[in-house]
Amino acid sequence: MADSLAYRHLWTAPELDRLFEERGRLQRWLDILAALARAQASLGIIAAESARLITEQADATRLDLDRIAAETRHTGHSTLGLIHELQRTLPAPAREHVYYGATVQDLTDTWFGLVSRDVGTLVGRKLWALEGSLLELAATHRDTVMVGRTHGQPGAAITFGFKVAGWADELRRHQDRLVEGRGRWAVGQLAGAVGVLGFFGEDRLELRRRFCAELGLDDPGISWLTSRDRIAELAHVLAMVCATLARVGGEVYELSRPEIAELRETQPRGGVGSITMPHKHNPEGSEHLDTLSRLVRIHACLLLEGMDQQHERDGRGWKAEWVSLPEVCELTVTAVDLAGRVVDGLEVNPAAMAGNLSAGGADLHSEQILAGLSAVRGKHAAQVLMAEVEASGSVRSQGWVAAVAARAGLEQEQVAAWAARPATGAAAAMVDLVLDRASAARLEKKQTHEAE
Amino acid sequence: MADSLAYRHLWTAPELDRLFEERGRLQRWLDILAALARAQASLGIIAAESARLITEQADATRLDLDRIAAETRHTGHSTLGLIHELQRTLPAPAREHVYYGATVQDLTDTWFGLVSRDVGTLVGRKLWALEGSLLELAATHRDTVMVGRTHGQPGAAITFGFKVAGWADELRRHQDRLVEGRGRWAVGQLAGAVGVLGFFGEDRLELRRRFCAELGLDDPGISWLTSRDRIAELAHVLAMVCATLARVGGEVYELSRPEIAELRETQPRGGVGSITMPHKHNPEGSEHLDTLSRLVRIHACLLLEGMDQQHERDGRGWKAEWVSLPEVCELTVTAVDLAGRVVDGLEVNPAAMAGNLSAGGADLHSEQILAGLSAVRGKHAAQVLMAEVEASGSVRSQGWVAAVAARAGLEQEQVAAWAARPATGAAAAMVDLVLDRASAARLEKKQTHEAE
């Protein structure tokens, strides 16, 4: 669907066009060829003038994409079309210095390095913003009481802030993962035919170092032509990000049921939900977070499978990366952007939350009653007593308070007092804990930013 | 990569553009809207003139894709852009009769029905041709002796025809599956808002029957808005097809190693294998069959996961189908075409096959020696004796024949005679069996074709 004019906005992020859209990708490839030429010139491997000219001509806006495509198809070689197209614009000596001693995978893996770094950074920045929104939401609703549900059934009271703080905490861990993994995936590749740079002379490792430095990437130490954990790891972190967002979306989706009505997505202005049922307000953003997450997940699994490569180059897993890595990146950035819109436009209905809680009645205080009764009767005895009350049907007729009091031979007031206890436990305290932890982490990072 | 001019031929099949390329897809959608209008007109639900006009105007070449895209984005509704674009070309009364009582999913699911039918038929036809090539190859090499390998190690003799017949037999089963499943997936959808066609009157089921008939699809009996086994099944059959092709490709890839040299892909004319290592003849087609199969597999798994849907419509799994089903179809047809090229251009080297077999020496007749020895000594005694011979190292010094004869106190001639027995067992007979079975099936189907 990425090539559908009508639907590509649902699956791709315009910000990534400079990485993945054909001309954007080719520009990146030209940048890499130019960086290689400059590194080679700095070591006297090619003429400085060639490097200058190549850098100058490395401009994708001038490329004839149809000609490149035709030659790619004709030769079956992945980059020869581009090389020839670049050479057309160069004088004879410089022409020979394009793509000097490199291979397709040097180019594409270094591009993966750039992609990993840039998408990692971009997603990190967007998660920072989304985390900010969630922290604010958690703070706002720190004490907004609502039903906590387990197994789809109302259980006991929580606060909405507590729920949101759990999402924010998950995003914080993803941000940590993005920072920790960066050194592993933001690396270049200059490996040559079989990984040992046999084309070049003694300065070959220095060449690789300079090549990576030109592009702001780390030097990998040893070629990683068939060592793809770097890519599998990035993909998995992004898939976890999407899974978290799908979880948020799922929550919005379920709590938007009119029978519950605690949350609602803002409908986009001008949007048409349903032609056939004009009254509908569908949680479409929330749904789509789930869809995006599924797709990212399967590609992440494929990239994990792709780690099992053979010998010094293996086209089978590698070519699958050509499809899956861009897909993972596009879908993830799309998801993070969409999650931002869903969260920022989230309509929270504290009255409905309170209403659902009180509709649950003493049921939702059964944990409190149990705690109170445990204190006077022992916990397991309390449990057994309450299970008997429940089984006897007297809860239905009398309610928990009267039924338990009767069976336990206690005053109804005492049981009622237990049931009336504020029941959100450590919800607010946990929100504070998450807020504090996030503030500290965000402050530290901000200071890093400022120091830069 | 489907939207890359340079690389899309590796991932998509031009024959499917009429189904999946944007204008092709929209034409199919217009066909469906026209069929609906005609069915409605035949029941007097809309005016006959409207149906005529809608049918006449259902021409995707006239659509302004940018305008459709803009409106799709603005409204967030999947088909409103197309509807309005079609309405622009119609006079007022007919305008009101476009998409009358239908929903997005009626349109896209019916399109899925058409896609399933057409891709199923296309893949079936291509598999028929590929099976034909394989049967011929199996017949040609019915008696071409080669090494059979287990766990990557030479084991005993087989024939190349036997290997190929195993592939052909697998393709036959896939063809059967495509035929058997067709009735389940080549169905239309007309369900309305929640599946019960509430918009229409008493003739609603008759309307659905006529609508499906107009398109050459079966009537589903009951709405299948959240009943997606049809799609999961088709995808899995296609994924199995690709897995078989990947197995063929893997065999070509491994047996093309120069150390083995039994098979080789014909290099495409004008192709450039490796810039850096001009001597290379890479089995690129075979590799790519593996890559394609992986991708189809993950999408098939996603479509299986997508069966778990909620209530009467569930956008989460459904929208994932929008990506995965076309992907599965495009990649599969690409794979079948590629497999055809690989198989038709396969260079078989009987001399290398024979050479590898004789290089294995008596090792590759150890099963024969065991059989001979078992007849005179009992099988387990024979086994133990041969294991002892192997462990003693005397095989290395003397060879199997002398070593076994010495340990068993037999004449070397007797053991040598066992080792010299033609060793391909039932290989040729199994080839004949596969050929006969396939011929019968193909004849029957051919007669069906002729009867049509």
Added chain:
Amino acid sequence: MADSLAYRHLWTAPELDRLFEERGRLQRWLDILAALARAQASLGIIAAESARLITEQADATRLDLDRIAAETRHTGHSTLGLIHELQRTLPAPAREHVYYGATVQDLTDTWFGLVSRDVGTLVGRKLWALEGSLLELAATHRDTVMVGRTHGQPGAAITFGFKVAGWADELRRHQDRLVEGRGRWAVGQLAGAVGVLGFFGEDRLELRRRFCAELGLDDPGISWLTSRDRIAELAHVLAMVCATLARVGGEVYELSRPEIAELRETQPRGGVGSITMPHKHNPEGSEHLDTLSRLVRIHACLLLEGMDQQHERDGRGWKAEWVSLPEVCELTVTAVDLAGRVVDGLEVNPAAMAGNLSAGGADLHSEQILAGLSAVRGKHAAQVLMAEVEASGSVRSQGWVAAVAARAGLEQEQVAAWAARPATGAAAAMVDLVLDRASAARLEKKQTHEAE
């Protein structure tokens, strides 16, 4: 968890112990060895007396499992321990005729054939029963009106019978798949070292035929040592079965929310839902259907991946089958049994269904109003008008009937009449269609049963 005394009932089915529990599996393996001996004796390959003795001693209750385990570990050979244990009970000549010319995979693949046949039949029988329950439920609630929900939001009316009929229809298709696939997967394997039965003489294919016939399996025609589509297909059909059951479970789970309260699982007698919250009635069976389905799905995907095998035997994918195929079978039968309990104990609350529908008010008749208005104003004009009404907020203040009437300049009575139309459309008719179709299919199969 299958080896946990406390939890194995959640993941395994006692009925399958005879196939998968160690002694049960070994009994099946002994049965296969005995069948092989009898087939061989019938062709004079081994002595008739040996076959008689082997058949007589093929009794797993007498096996010393510890001794088998120790020898399996010591030799690293998968079946040598069993062979030796069987030989211990036999006189010398018969001893040599055990496992005569067979290989591990001949044994395990033939066992897979038996497993596929028996599990296929068992699941088919259980699905038949489950379908019966669902058909009855659909008939009972053919006209029980409830809310149809799309995207998690109430849309318009359906009947509960319509929902259930969709489940039953899906199960019918699975039963068809089980029947169609049976000929592909209920086959034996006798292939020998590399698939061509080199150990045996000219009667080798006749031997295979008799061997398969002894076990009631089909003859495969050609060895399928690395042709695993048979297993991938069975696993996928079972995974689809589980996905359907997970869908049923998901529906029960969601509609059991007290805010909806339309369905409820019967709590098992003596069951304890929650210690901490004594009031809880969790839909645990429904939840577990989802869990089981996930597990089956990943194994089915692994078995699909396992089709890509190399040469004449490939331990990598094959050994994964040893884990995944039994797992798929155990989990599926567990799921079908559990689904039976959930469905048979399902508490349906028609009052709550009706209540939720009327709580939705005219909203849930918006499709009817649209249909009525379309008839007098044209459909798109009607749509635009209703969208404007919705956007204006007048629905909230006046309700749909008054608001539409006002905007359209119509009498409220007319709009009210539209809104009052029975709105379940073709729900009952589709139920009838499913019931008729299923009855016909079930009758036909019953007649087959009776004829047997």
Added chain:
Amino acid sequence: MADSLAYRHLWTAPELDRLFEERGRLQRWLDILAALARAQASLGIIAAESARLITEQADATRLDLDRIAAETRHTGHSTLGLIHELQRTLPAPAREHVYYGATVQDLTDTWFGLVSRDVGTLVGRKLWALEGSLLELAATHRDTVMVGRTHGQPGAAITFGFKVAGWADELRRHQDRLVEGRGRWAVGQLAGAVGVLGFFGEDRLELRRRFCAELGLDDPGISWLTSRDRIAELAHVLAMVCATLARVGGEVYELSRPEIAELRETQPRGGVGSITMPHKHNPEGSEHLDTLSRLVRIHACLLLEGMDQQHERDGRGWKAEWVSLPEVCELTVTAVDLAGRVVDGLEVNPAAMAGNLSAGGADLHSEQILAGLSAVRGKHAAQVLMAEVEASGSVRSQGWVAAVAARAGLEQEQVAAWAARPATGAAAAMVDLVLDRASAARLEKKQTHEAE
């Protein structure tokens, strides 16, 4: 297969029995209950004497597993059987203080925390040892020349040490990941009914801190009942570990083909490779690494999927973890142990490596000739010239040196000199780089160990 006496050694690791085997698991659960009691006693929530008694009685060797199983089945509650069994051994007051205010998931998630910590540490320690073996192997074979292969085809020279260093480098990154993630997954859980610890009083967060500290786990800050990224991450790191080992295994498998014969697994003493073909030496360990990796991978993908949970507790994904997390751990430790045996017993054949390289002849120096020719003719001109030479067939008749010299009008000596250049490029230097990097990292960690 984990419950098969005969085969469980192939799928499970005895070292993990104390975590996953039923009694071992229950012991851990009792440890957790005892830690909870002590933490509660320290805050005066229960009597100190109760904590003392519970700690004393927390001994799984005394448990009656059948009774626990029966009660688990009867109540359908996951831990009630265990609780009652423990209570039987306690006097009345202490009996009431077992499992005080806890829930099943508090117990199992804290157990997951212990499992994650212990398995993470164990795998880390084993990877350290395996890395040590690989580093030694890389050092030994730093200069052992062999063929580098791309797309399955000989390309140019590398050294075996270079290949091994790539494996070691991958394992180093996995060790880093295990260290980095530990803080995220080695945490306890004390959440109560809906995550907010409503059962307890104001000291509830202090209670959780003490509870975690008792067990040597980190405090999670906020409940993570439905926040499962911790588990998904651990599983993915372990799946990546296995994927690396499968890659190593795949290399051994392929290079063990007798046609290549560069590597060979040592056959285990007493092992029986093939009954039918006594000559076979199958790379069974290497194969099994692949099988194990596949299984771990699918479970890791399931655990990723499991992150999408609902509300405050969701049995669907959670219960899948009960199966998948232990499975991932067992299979991974099994794989690392097996990889250790394969690597330590690896027979490297430098003569075969050298022989295969020289068999490739000048072909494998085509990159060197290209480099030489590029220096005098320009790289693309050189490339075109060599492609023409290749296409003309003169390489086959004359060999590369003569053919290139003739076409280029150069002296054969000059071309021969290029072809004779030592061709392993940066192989040795990259080995050194990996060794240095690993030494530094290992030294640092060793110092940490000593400081402890």
